[in-house]
Amino acid sequence: MTATMGTPQDTGPLVRGTVPAAGGGQPARPRRSRPLITYGRWWWALPAILAVLLIHYVATAGGALYAFTNWTGIGDFDWVGLDNFRRILDDPALIGSLENTLFLAFGFLIATNVVGLLLALALNRTLRTRYLLRVLFFMPVVLSPLAVSYIWKFIFDFNGPLNDVLAWFGAAPKTWLADPTLALWAVLVVMAWQTTGMVMVIYLAGLATVPAEIEEAAALDGASTWRRFRYITLPSIRPSLAIASTLMLIQGLRVFDQVMALTGGGPAGATETLATQVYKETFALSNFGFGAALALLLTLIMLVFSVLQQAATRDRS
Amino acid sequence: MTQHRSRGIRRIGVLVAVPALSALTLAACGGGDDGGSGGSGGSGAADGFSFAFENASGGQENPWQLLADQYAEETGVEIETQGLPPDSYGLSMRTQLQGGSAPDVMMFSPGAGNSNAVLPLAEAGYIEALGEESASLVPAGNESLFEIDGEVYAQPTSIIPVGMAWNSAAASDGGVDVPADESAMLDACGTLAGEGKSFLAVAGSAPPNMGLMAMAISATRVYAETPDWNEQRAAGDVSFADSEGWQATLQTVVDMNEAGCFQQGAAGGGFDAITQGLTQGTSLAAFVPGAAATELANASPGLNLQVQPFPPADGGDPFMLASPNYALSINASAEDGAKEAAREFLAWMAEPENAARFVELQGGVAITGPDENLSPVYEPVADLLESGDYAPLPNLTWPNPGVYDALSTGVQGLLAGQGDIASVLESIDQAWDQ
Structure with a gap:
């Protein structure tokens, strides 16, 4: 009932000009359609809207036009139609980059969300040291991805600590970042290690909204831990799941820093992603037109997967 | 009502003036190059020029830096140096050349096979053709790395x-x-x-x-x-x-x-x-x-x-x-005074004792071939x-x-x-x- 009457802080009636007249029982008839208090006009935002349009959308669209040229970054260029896109599809190395991008994006999405959710559940209520542990798990998030990657590069080095540990167990040392099969996994580990703390915090925020009473009631009714998670906790944290999975998918699709710092895309392109290929083609090899085509493709892929992911995690209730 | 309307006009005025003023301020900040030379440093007067080169360590012991210091000391010419990391050097020079803010003298790699190569820039008209003195330093058999249609666009400095x-x-x-x-x-x-x-x-x-x-x-x-x-x-x-x-x-x-x-x-x-x-x-x-x-x-x-x-x-x-893995070129859009100062610098570089000094600093071989000073x-x-x-x-x-x-x-x-x-x-x- 109270909810339908409005909260004490509800200023809606005042703003809308429907406050009862002093001393009278009948609400005053609005004298004009304009509210008594106004917070602004839509056109006040015009400069900002124009700036956003110019800086974000017009500039991006202008850059995208180069995807249909053979511009080398200097001098004139010719329009080449869809040649750059055909070249992308014909080049096994670039298809490999696309596969690597998708592998890292979905591996990152799954790893960060599974581990982040497990950490959040573990550190939600009962543990006495949970606040300290939350800080420890979150700490890598605030570090620079490049700095973290260089530390891990040292760890993965042939003469580094990881191989030293393996040597204690009698295992042969490995060239973690130079092995075509291991290097991509190594990049994924570093990405997930640094970002899981962020996902944990998102889930902790979601778990804070789950009423303990309902969980206790379900427990008293004999619901198992898994059923309580499946039918109470998980539906309650659906918004957190949508946010965390969207952010991680986008971050995974545009991975760049970790790849550049750890492997530089090597060995022989085994860890190249679309983002590193965009950089390499555009800035290292001066193929600006081709790089723009790659960037446009990456943008479209991110857009499609983001929309699909939003649809998958939408609250259908 | 009049007061209300004038307040509204004032509000609109403020809203228009703030972005306009910001734009003007930005324009003022960014428009400094108009009156300067084509070079980035603003030392494009006849008695000075700007000079960009690769500097991997970022230190002052770079051979190009040391040579520029020596030239400035001997001649009194002011040189504004710009030592850049090798991995982004080519891109920086391309961007600056297209933006009209490139230095007057630039170090490049001969040919067209590197990201910091000179010939694509010369073909696009960003590099000044050099004279006979520079052409005479190009080792036999290496002409295609320095020339387009008989014009030399870079002066080699040493053989590596x-x-x-x-x-x-x-x-x-x-x-x-x-x-x-x-x-x-x-x-x-x-x-x-x-x-x-x-x-x-x-x-x-x-x-x-x-x-x-x-x-x-x-x-x-x-x-x-x-x-x-x-x-x-x-x-x-x-x-x-x-x-x-x-x-x-x-x-x-x-x-x-x-x-x-x-x-x-x-x-x-x-x-x-x-x-x-x-x-x-x-x-x-x-x-x-x-x-x-x-x-x-x-x-x-x-x-x-x-x-x-x-x-x-x-x-x-x-x-x-x-x-010769490195060469010096002059910005085609540098001011006349800076261009002249740059040409004089290149001529000074070509003098045997100065070339020998650079070879010693850089650790190469004299552009004319091995001599008694061979390391x-x-x-x-x-x-x-x-x-x-x-x-x-x-x-x-x-x-x-x-x-x-x-x-x-x-x-x-x-x-x-x-x-x-x-x-x-x-x-x-x-x-x-x-």
């Missing part, structure tokens, strides 16, 4: 030999002499591997080092017999995939890998593996430019490094790579240099940076067990034809 930087003391300790041919080298690799050492230290994780290794090997397998191989490839008469010389070059890399010629974990090694291997004596040699060998030797007292040619195939003769680092290759048994770095002549990238990453893959020789050579051909 490329072979193996050889640690003589470590070789003596390991009981190994400089191998005369490939078989002797592979034997030495096996001997050294048994002692926990390696014949070569390579940076397998750094594609440029892999590319340099392949080019150094190609000197004897490709360019000794066919010095104009690049011209033939440009004409479409030959291809990497069909070239026996390039096949032999990459086969040598595979054979060396299998014979244990490289240090353990070579595929993941960085440039630190090279410096550590050479300075600690755990590796006998490395593929580095001669200037880097000189710098490394100077930085490590007691370390005796010399440049040796890579062993030829069995029955072959020694041959090596050496070319002891190059003593083992002095005969080859004097007799002209060397070819320019192949990638300088290649048509785009993608060719060298394909070679570098392909060799990296061979070291890591990816791909095969045929597919690597095909990918290089594809990059050439782009």
Whole structure:
């Protein structure tokens, strides 16, 4: 009932000009359609809207036009139609980059969300040291991805600590970042290690909204831990799941820093992603037109997967 | 009502004025170049110019910086220097040239095969043609790296030999002499591997080092017999995939890998593996430019490094790579005064004593060839240099940076067990034809 009457802080009636007249029982008839208090006009935002349009959308669209040229970054260029896109599809190395991008994006999405959710559940209520542990798990998030990657590069080095540990167990040392099969996994580990703390915090925020009473009631009714998670906790944290999975998918699709710092895309392109290929083609090899085509493709892929992911995690209730 | 309306007008005025003022302020901040020279530094007056060059360490001991300091001290000309990291240097210069804010004098790589190459910029009209004095310094056979339609666009400064930087003391300790041919080298690799050492230290994780290794090997397998191989490839008469010389070059890399010629974990090694291997004596040699060998030797007292040619195939003769890898150019849109000052600087650079000073600072060989000032680092290759048994770095002549990238990453893959020789050579051909 109270909810339908409005909260004490509800200023809606005042703003809308429907406050009862002093001393009278009948609400005053609005004298004009304009509210008594106004917070602004839509056109006040015009400069900002124009700036956003110019800086974000017009500039991006202008850059995208180069995807249909053979511009080398200097001098004139010719329009080449869809040649750059055909070249992308014909080049096994670039298809490999696309596969690597998708592998890292979905591996990152799954790893960060599974581990982040497990950490959040573990550190939600009962543990006495949970606040300290939350800080420890979150700490890598605030570090620079490049700095973290260089530390891990040292760890993965042939003469580094990881191989030293393996040597204690009698295992042969490995060239973690130079092995075509291991290097991509190594990049994924570093990405997930640094970002899981962020996902944990998102889930902790979601778990804070789950009423303990309902969980206790379900427990008293004999619901198992898994059923309580499946039918109470998980539906309650659906918004957190949508946010965390969207952010991680986008971050995974545009991975760049970790790849550049750890492997530089090597060995022989085994860890190249679309983002590193965009950089390499555009800035290292001066193929600006081709790089723009790659960037446009990456943008479209991110857009499609983001929309699909939003649809998958939408609250259908 | 009037008061209300005037308040509204005032609000609109404020809303319009704030962004307009901001735009004007930004325009004022960004418009400083209009009145200056084409150079970035604003020292484009007749008595000064700006000068950009690669500076890997960022320090003041850079040879270009030292030379600029000396010129400023001798002549009183003001030089605004701009030392930039090598990996972003080419891109920075392209951006600045197109934006009209490039320095008056710039260091470039000759040819068109690098990201910091001069010829694509000259073709686009950003580089000033130089005179006879600069043209006279271009070594015979290297004209195509500096000229377009008979006009010279860059002045070479020194010759940098490329072979193996050889640690003589470590070789003596390991009981190994400089191998005369490939078989002797592979034997030495096996001997050294048994002692926990390696014949070569390579940076397998750094594609440029892999590319340099392949080019150094190609000197004897490709360019000794066919010095104009690049011209033939440009004409479409030959291809990497069909070239026996390039096949032999990459086969040598595979054979060396299998014979244990490289240090353990070579595929993941960085440039630190090279410096550590050479300075600690755990590796006998490395593929580095001669200037880097000189710098490394100077930085490590007691370390005796010399440049040796890579062993030829069995029955072959020694041959090596050496070319002017750096050159100076003038910004075509620099102000007349700055251009004149830049030309005077280049003329000063060409004077024998100043050229010799730069060669000493940079650790190269005089652009006119080996002379009495030849660094002891190059003593083992002095005969080859004097007799002209060397070819320019192949990638300088290649048509785009993608060719060298394909070679570098392909060799990296061979070291890591990816791909095969045929597919690597095909990918290089594809990059050439782009």
